[in-house]
Amino acid sequence: MIFPRAIRRLESLKTPFLACLLIAAFADGAVAGDKGSQSFVRVSATDPRYFEMSDGRAYVPIGLNMIAPPGQQAWPVMKDWMEKLSAQGGNFIRVWLGNPYFDVEHSRCGEYDTAKAQRIDELLATAATLGIKVKMCMEHFRHLGEGRQAWAAKPLHLVQNGGTATNIADFFNGEKSRAQFKKKLAWYQNRFGNHSQVFGWELWNEINAVSGGDYMAWTEAMLPELHRLFPSNLCMQSLGSFDTDRVRANYRRLALMKGNDVAQVHRYLDLGASLEVCKGPVDVLAADAVREMLAAKPGKPVLLAESGAVEPRHSGPFKLYAKDTNGVILHDVLFAPFFAGAAGPGHIWHWDAYVAKNNLWWHFGRFAEAIRDMVPASEHFEPAFLQTESFRIYGLKGKRMVVLWIRDIPSDWRAELEQGRPAELISGKGIELANWWDKAQPVKARIYDPWQNKWSDAAADDGMVKLPPFRRSLVVRLLPQ
Structure with missing residues (x-):
């Protein structure tokens, strides 16, 4: 690794281009566990579509949503989840600070519970020992008591309860409520x-799900304050699932919004969604969500920050999760976004009812292994896509290497989970080099099977790379000999 003192010296050079080259030359590959580090996560100075640590090393956020323990006395359960994630190379989780377990403002508006704050201390201390960065989502409520979802209510903000708002619209639009929220940020x-263990501060979970008020103008007002208070951390906002054309304008507005450091998108497999893409193969819907964000040209990292599968119109976790003991949905959520141009894998939502219940933690290790030693920002990857009769091939073309994720078309969630057809063994296939390798140097191929956790070398003869027998997917690295 390159040492922080050396980084500061390089950054002080009068030739920024030379400094960036030197930092990239010494930087480690994609960071997995980073135990004990005091470095912050930031947008890469080399390529703003990716992340890096404040000491110059690459950072790819490998993890998932892990909102809170499953009960007031269940911290050991969440700690166990974090340990299992870390053991597989995971380095990221997202929590909700408004969850009852962590909620410091639960009795009266403007009064903060130090006992609950100590729970957040414990979370961050545990994350530090495990090399996990934590996205801190600050609020998630959607109404002040008038709505149907009890978990989404926060009536303590009403004037009659000692708060500052007459209704949810007044919470977002009123000056008193805005001033009070800024006091909470402070x-x-x-x-x-x-705190270096904080990945970033997220103002709200799916803020367009609130029942009133100009939440986009509120976001524009709060992001500068968030940056002022947390200058070393990333700051961001989120919107609800991109499952209808109606949300596209707000998604693009937020992606381009000043002070919103990460262009986040949420999308699920949802047979009740308006968009047809949300009803098909998970790799397709995940990659399409990333492309929607990239099309806005945000000039910042893109993340599929929530994904997974739900019953129609988010009425519950996907019933076919029970059959997905191989983690087919999780695999596609992890791999498709990164190979479509995102700054990291997708972050699954159902950490408890799916990942933990089916013991799928090993998938995070397989993704970490697939990108081992890669420095995405130094490669300046450009995403590419090719569909053949048998495969969907998601490619990242870099300065030195080309990396492909090859997904078998027939073995999707419908085939394996709905129809009960096991993934077929694919053999005798190859990929044409002309579609991917345009460099002058001769090429060599390294192939990783994430289902077998096995690397192999492949011959590149007569313009073809011969693929070993596999099921579902492979990762292929094309490198100069």
Whole structure:
């Protein structure tokens, strides 16, 4: 690794281009566990579509949503989940600070519970020992008591309960409520400010799900304050599932919004969705969500920040999760976004009812292995896509290497989970080099089977790379000899 003192010296050079080259030359590959590090996550100075650590090393957020323990006395369960993730090379989780387990503002507007704050201390301390960065989602409520979802209510903000708002619209539009929320941000800063274990601060979960108010203007007002208070951390906002054309305009507005450091997108397999893409193969819907964000040209990292599968119109976890003991859905959520041009794998939502229940933690290790030693920002990857009769091939063309994720078309969730057809063994196939390798140097191929956790070399003869027998998917690295 390159040492922080050396990084500071390089950054002080009067020739920024030379400094970037030197940093890239010494930087480690994609960071997995980073135990004990005091470095912050930031947008890469080399390529703003990716992340890096403040000491110059690459950072790819490998993890999932892990909102809170499953009960007030269940911290050991969440700690066990974090340990299992870390053991597989995971380095990222997202939590909800508004969940009852962590919620510091649960009795009265503007009063903060230090006992709950100590739970957040414990979370961050555990994350530090395990090399996990934590995205801190600050709020998730959608109404002030008038809605049907009890978990989404926060009536303490009403004037009659000692709060500042007459209704949810007044919470977002009213000056008193905005001033009070800024005081809450300041309290968090005083309690947890400049914490290197924080991946970033997220203002709200799916803010367009609230029942009133100009939440986009509110976001534009709060992001600068968030940056002022947390200058060393990333700051961001999120919207609900991209499952209808109606959300496209707000998604693009948020992707381009000043101060929103990450262009996040949420999307699920949902047979009740308006968009047809949300009803098909998971790799297709995940990659399409990333392309929607990239099409806005945000000039910042893109992440599929929530994904998975749900019953129609988000009425519950996908019933076919019970059959997905091989983790077919999780695999596609992880791999498709990164190979479509995102700054990391997709982050699955159902950490408890799917990942933990089916013991699928090993999938995070397979993704970490697939990108081992890669420095995406230094490669300046450009995504490419090719569909053949048998495969969907998602490619990243870099300065030195080309990396492909090859997904078998027939073995999707419908075939394996709905129809009960096991993934077929594919043999005797290859890929044409002319579609992917345009460099002058001769090429060699390294192939990783994420289902077998096995690397192999492949011959590149007569313009073809011969693929070993496999099921579902392979990762192919094309490198100069």
